[in-house]
Amino acid sequence: MIAHTIQAALAPVFVLVAIGNIMNILSTRLGRIVDRARDLQKMYAQTTGAEHDLVVQEMRMVDRRIVLNNRAIRVLVMAGLAIGATVAVLFVEDVANYPLERVAASVFMISVALLMWGLTLFLQETQAATEQLRVPEDYLESHRDLD
Numbered sequence: 001m002i003a004h005t006i007q008a009a010l011a012p013v014f015v016l017v018a019i020g021n022i023m024n025i026l027s028t029r030l031g032r033i034v035d036r037a038r039d040l041q042k043m044y045a046q047t048t049g050a051e052h053d054l055v056v057q058e059m060r061m062v063d064r065r066i067v068l069n070n071r072a073i074r075v076l077v078m079a080g081l082a083i084g085a086t087v088a089v090l091f092v093e094d095v096a097n098y099p100l101e102r103v104a105a106s107v108f109m110i111s112v113a114l115l116m117w118g119l120t121l122f123l124q125e126t127q128a129a130t131e132q133l134r135v136p137e138d139y140l141e142s143h144r145d146l147d
Helices: 004-045 048-094 100-133
Strands: none
Touching: 004 048, 004 100, 048 100
């Protein structure tokens, strides 16, 4: 029986590995965002006029990205905990010989929903980053034909 439980627990464990990999990506991104925020804070005191306004505008976007990234990490941690709970329920079911399939299925569905929520937040953060990194129209010189 325990061998069957270990086999049943493998799928949630693979999801847990995927969640860990996504969190690793988010943590790396968060570090880069924080570094940029620190650079902008230094520039804040050294700029005036239109340049200062651009720094403030970017700081607002960086702040939004930090919030989205942090929320995504928090939700993915909850998804990971729910995956762990799913595995625990599977083993309790086996050891106690008590039918908990519906509990395990429910907790697993909650973890998948949390994973989807975390990925949605990750998508929002990457979209915010893309908006922030657009090349200003002045540099593109769209009025010129370079062909």
